Amino acid sequence: MGEVDPAFIQEPEHRPKVSYIEGKGVPLIDLSPILSSNNVSAIEFEGLVKEVGDACKCWGFFQVINHGVPLEKREKIDDASRKFFAQSLEEKRKTCQDYGQEMVKLAYKLLELIALSLDLPADRFHGFFKDQTSFIRLNHYPPCPTPELALGVGRHKDAGALTILAQDDVGGLEVKQKTDGEWVRVKPTPDAYIINVGDIIQVWSNDTYESVEHRVIVNSERERYSYPFFLLPPLSTMVEPLEELTNKKNPAKYRAYNWGEFISHRSQSNFQKQKVENLQISDFKISE
Numbered sequence: 001m002g003e004v005d006p007a008f009i010q011e012p013e014h015r016p017k018v019s020y021i022e023g024k025g026v027p028l029i030d031l032s033p034i035l036s037s038n039n040v041s042a043i044e045f046e047g048l049v050k051e052v053g054d055a056c057k058c059w060g061f062f063q064v065i066n067h068g069v070p071l072e073k074r075e076k077i078d079d080a081s082r083k084f085f086a087q088s089l090e091e092k093r094k095t096c097q098d099y100g101q102e103m104v105k106l107a108y109k110l111l112e113l114i115a116l117s118l119d120l121p122a123d124r125f126h127g128f129f130k131d132q133t134s135f136i137r138l139n140h141y142p143p144c145p146t147p148e149l150a151l152g153v154g155r156h157k158d159a160g161a162l163t164i165l166a167q168d169d170v171g172g173l174e175v176k177q178k179t180d181g182e183w184v185r186v187k188p189t190p191d192a193y194i195i196n197v198g199d200i201i202q203v204w205s206n207d208t209y210e211s212v213e214h215r216v217i218v219n220s221e222r223e224r225y226s227y228p229f230f231l232l233p234p235l236s237t238m239v240e241p242l243e244e245l246t247n248k249k250n251p252a253k254y255r256a257y258n259w260g261e262f263i264s265h266r267s268q269s270n271f272q273k274q275k276v277e278n279l280q281i282s283d284f285k286i287s288e
């Protein structure tokens with residue numbers, strides 16, 4: 001392997017630690033109570049809603065198992081991505097479309113749990129995604145000769161509503177723990193999806209839930225693949241705290257902003273090394 005392009009070398013304060021914390025890590029949530037084939041008691045369902053709410057509040061991140069997404073669909077997209085040039089464009093399109101449909105189904109289930117956890121009607125968020133601009137990204141991280149100096153993806157927050165990520169067994173995603181600001185590795189779990197709340201849910205929930213910083217560490221031996229699905233509303237959407245979640249005592253913390261304008265600013269800069277912060281929802285924060 002050759003020299004590393006200096007463009008990839010991070011400033012010292014952003015370089016990863018060689019050892020990492022695995023600890024208890026982000027919560028793992030079993031979604032089997034909402035699999036359609038299961039009969040579920042009210043207590044079990046309420047327990048699940050609470051688990052999701054607590055994870056959104058304390059971590060901004062969680063993993064889900066028994067989510068109902070057929071493993072075969074995930075294997076297909078993994079295959080298509082690894083053999084990128086071996087398949088026709090038509091085949092790849094079909095695979096991505098099939099996978100996308102499964103992601104949308106799972107996203108709606110998660111949105112329902114999140115809405116309920118905020119004491120909102122289960123379908124409160126559905127209307128925002130009629131003409132959604134959601135997409136899937138196929139990420140490939142080649143091995144890096146100097147993983148202690150570089151990052152696969154620098155620290156950032158996801159700007160959308162919700163992200164559903166499939167990672168392979170290599171690992172490397174780190175989440176900034178809210179309690180102490182330490183970077184915590186998300187342990188690869190077979191057939192689990194990693195879910196995180198994006199900036200839009202932070203604003204809708206008026207900061208009850210927070211979009212949390214994360215980044216990706218690379219390693220010198222193994223390449224890594226990951227597939228995030230970003231749940232995004234139409235570009236014309238004005239994003240602002242939900243009326244039901246604001247009142248005199250707890251007024252809106254954000255001014256409304258236009259999603260399309262926000263994302264077009266962001267996409268010019270989100271993954272670059274930043275000296276100054278790029279456009280953030282905090283730019284729309286109403287000062288107290």
Ligand SMILES: O=C(O)CCC(=O)C(=O)O
Binds near residue numbers: 214
């Ligand atoms: O590859 C990963 O694990 C995460 C990538 C990511 O954070 C992103 O694409 O927004």
Ligand SMILES: [Fe+2]
Binds near residue numbers: 156157158214
């Ligand atoms: Fe991300």
